[in-house]
Amino acid sequence: MTPLNEVDGRAIPLGLKNIDTDVIIPAHWLKTTSREGMGKGAFEGLRADPANLFDNPPYQGAPILIAGDNFGCGSSREHAAWALGDLGIRVVIAPSYSDIFSGNAVKNGILPVVLPQAAIDRLMEVAATDPVHIDLENQTVTTMFQDRFTFDIDPFRKMCLLEGLDEISLTEKSDAAIGDYEQKLDAERPWMRPAA
């Protein structure tokens, strides 16, 4: 996973609430055994409109996406995060996310920034003409107009993003603890093992 700290660039002012993962990547794009090339299908429905934001030259390849409440709701498909990543997006800014999406995003080096609606409204204005700057280390979103918004992030997720960590290798350090748990489980609740 590519580490992420500072991101500076244009932000796509999408702004809609309840953007579900079927909108981010429709199901027919899930018929693949690869993680690659998903950007072509990203927001396919919205991009069928020639006047869409994503293919508007100032926003092509923009690293930031601004959305409304409950971004990434619905299906658990990680393809949504892969599609955003392939489109070049490293940061999403929204008032809230579905729990599954925000986890998938972080695992793919995409930072889900949570800011209140008022801040989102202001950033939508800025995004119409100018870039937005994100600093994960200091947990800030700033603009050239002296806007400065701070955001909260779970410290573990922050570390994973900053260092580009592979979570499986990290968990494998707890191998002995997992083994102990399995032994205890077999002793205390032997019926937990599938009977057949």
Next chain:
Amino acid sequence: MTRPRTLYEKIWDAHVVEQRPDGTALIFIDRHLVHEVTSPQAFAGLRASGRIVRRPDLTLAVPDHNLPTTARRDASGHRLPIADAESAAQLAALEKNAPEFGIRYIDAVAPEQGIVHVVGPEQGFSLPGTTIVCGDSHTACHGGIGALAFGIGTSEVEHVLATQTLLLQPSKAMEVRVEGEVGPGVSAKDIILHITGTIGAAGGTGHVIEYTGSAIRSLSIEGRLTISNMAIEGGARAGLIAPDETTFEYLKGRPYAPKGADWDAAVAYWKSLTTDPGATYDKVVVIDAADIAPSVTWGTSPEDVVPITGVVPDPASFADPSKQVAAAKSLAYMGLEPGTRMQDVPVENIFIGSCTNSRIEDMRAAAAVIKGRKKAANVKWAIVVPGSGLVKAQAEAEGLDRIFTDAGLEWREPGCSACLAMNPDKVPAGERCASTSNRNFVGRQGPGSRTHLVSPAMAAAAAVTGRLTDVRELIA
């Protein structure tokens, strides 16, 4: 004396392998369900890093999303290939990966094949008090038998395959209490649609929802699975319903369920899985069952719910400006005008199926309405897709298949089908579908499709009249 705990806290606490100082915990996963769509990249990851599946005995794979629901064998019993090359490749990947990594596999033509969330409880693989994950958001379903079950992404699928754990932040606990008795024609689906409309699509975000109250307690396991299945539509990663005698009765004797002395020990443990008196939830919503009507969605978010006796709302009637924008977009997509009576909305397609509503009780409820009636002339496509081969066999033993086919509906092979239209079962652009599935998202049932979420009985009623219909008029 220990602090009173919620059901969620009890299951969480029993699965902590390691508590981390930053608040996250390494949680043991008791059951991992795998299907063909969200697993190929995870197996490829294992292969690339030289890792193995830590606990193949706790892992069960079954294909469901891509399979066509038409015949899977020819007249002489030979297995038919899947025409769509990409779907066939995903199925082939699972068929290769499962034996290579030593995982239990129910193949596409096995009698037990079905939707992974129907198969888990049906096989007794899903048990109360267990943690269950699957690369599918409707894993929330298994909360209906009292399991802490939630959907995960493909990176997490790989993580569970490799380590049998997940690193998680605890969720908050939310209670949705439904008290009283529902009226005639009101099913578990109507209860969960009503709840979703009440709390909103993000109402449960960051929470695990425990469903309590007499209206929940009196539901069968099939009904409870329907409720918990759609916890995710209210934003909650998991739903929970405390196990009780109804649960134990349902599970006893199922293939993977404990047997003999193990069964008695399991039941004794499961009886401890209730929220303690005095335990507090972070959020509580109370609903009077008498307020719940047969329900239907009008928009493109599962929170867009009205009683079937209601009308399409005016976007201006919403207080939240962003909801006004979303509602206007939804109505444009759905081709609906504010003020239109829901019962006047014609439907050309009917889908009875999905992990929400494809169990035997759902088949019976739909058949009871259809029996002796005919599909309306304007309904072009009406399919009934049982949730598993075992549901299909049971329904056929009861003669339900004939009731559907005599009425002009198609009786299909089990799978996810038109719920998400990854297989050939799609709703044409611009057409409506009365669907027993769980999501009315833009394009969910095919590009341009217009979905109205309903119960099995309501879908059957719509099949008969050719419009969204109050099923109470047909069963009175």
